[in-house]
Amino acid sequence: MATVITVANQKGGVGKTTTAIHVAAGLARRESPTLLVDLDAQANATSVFIEQPPAMDQSAHAIFREKKPVRQIAVPTRIRHLHLAPAVLQMAEIETLLAGNVDGFFRLQEALQGTHYEYVIVDCPPNLGLLTVNALVASQYLIVPMLASKFSLDGIRTILDTCETVRSRFRSELRVLGALLTMFDPRTAVSRLMMEPVEERLPVFATRIGRSVVVEEAHLMHQTVFEYDAKNRVAIEYDALVQEILDGIKER
Template sequence: MSMPKPSAERFPRRASIDLTLAPHAAPPDEDVVEQSAGELGPTGRPLRYVPDPPLLAHHGPAKVLAMCNQKGGVGKTTSTINLGAALAEFGRRVLLVDFDPQGALSVGLGVQPHQLEQTIYNVIMERSVRVDDVLLRTCVDDMDLLPSNIDLSAAEVQLVAEVGREHTLVRTLRDVIERYDYVLVDCQPSLGLLTVNALAAADGVIIPLECEFFSLRGVALLIDTIEKVRERLNPKLEITGILATMYDPRTLHSREVMARVVEAFGDVVFDTVINRTVRFPETTVAGEPITRWAPRSAGANAYRALAREVIAR
């Protein structure tokens, strides 16, 4: 039995949601409780069987996934870094694209954005600059980074006058798409032109959703934006899944929000849930993904489980 693949038809067109420091030594690993298919997971559903990721005989062309939510602080950047690292552990070549002028993805991998002479801004705005001129290796084997900094904020204004402005990122990635298995684009917390570019370039969207009341409010607007991009710019775009983040099973509020999300979106919600933990802020300070910082922790295993689901879908 393989995991069903979410489709546009199965996804509601308009979701109806009821709304009444400095780096230091790595800490010791947490105890991890493994769950198997058939058991009830945090979503309240039986866990679906996910096959082991197959070995690859060759790499590419890449599947492009946009990490998108117009609300900030929901775990987009953390999920981009750690999902990318987990995919690399499974033998996939991964490119992370920092498409947020705040440069949080770059910082989370130990890069100082203000010290960069060239970023993805130069690639998309200057014909003489190629992706390879900007590409950085990360601390994770087979995972590369296209960094960003505040310069990218100017692109949103400058692209307005460009012909085919919504497909700028598509053209940027065209030269490297054959080298990778996955390209993960960390979007800024807005539904502006940069985010539309990411959606126009993507094969799928992963929506990190904090298990908190206000996070539910903007989901319907985001779904509408995704549908408009699918209809007008990118017919292949689909919603890969909704990822519940910052979940605290001890609180009634988190459990109620989780129940509402599963009720509204059904099978599109990943079985994997990312619990709230102090480990993730620590990894940002360390400039490493949690799979390297605390490889046996519950957080690391959660992102490995997510990577398995993403590959299966």
């Protein structure tokens, strides 16, 4: 079975999609067969690898509407060992389509059965709705990107409660791999002050992802930071994060 890692936070603008993209790309660069599943209707992760949106029945939408297995919609990317299950705008209607379905929370888990990937990275919408719960039910691990801010800290309790609900109701093996501090600036007082209260609530990755315009430049060019500027500080930080994730999984 693949190791499934969800990247989720109900808050937007915390580097969630950027993290999912670069964790997936970083694993693929280590020659591990990896699948990136985009469940966000904004399809930002998809846009880095596909310039034109796919047909709805060839996207992650079909996992939920038609119960298609991932192997029928996953497409190779230009990065060797990395495949993508792309998103489309119509992902936003999934919540309504599956409302009241008994198996609604298991569609992604079922779709991933029989895949040949070593790792699956799931990018979620910025909420804790049905798509995010699908990802959590299908996953062994969760990464929570967050800013060093009070509002990000306030939201931790909600996502941890959701994880506990998933574990208890669905007999899930889900574990929080860690919180990832993004757009981090150690020179500011708030960044330093936020460390202790975050660490009191959940594990925190030693790797911090700094703020850099290179990330936006890379996305504008439909590239990962690894492709755009592999020597940039953020690329080095994401590579270190991938190694820390692998070490954390090995320890468990």
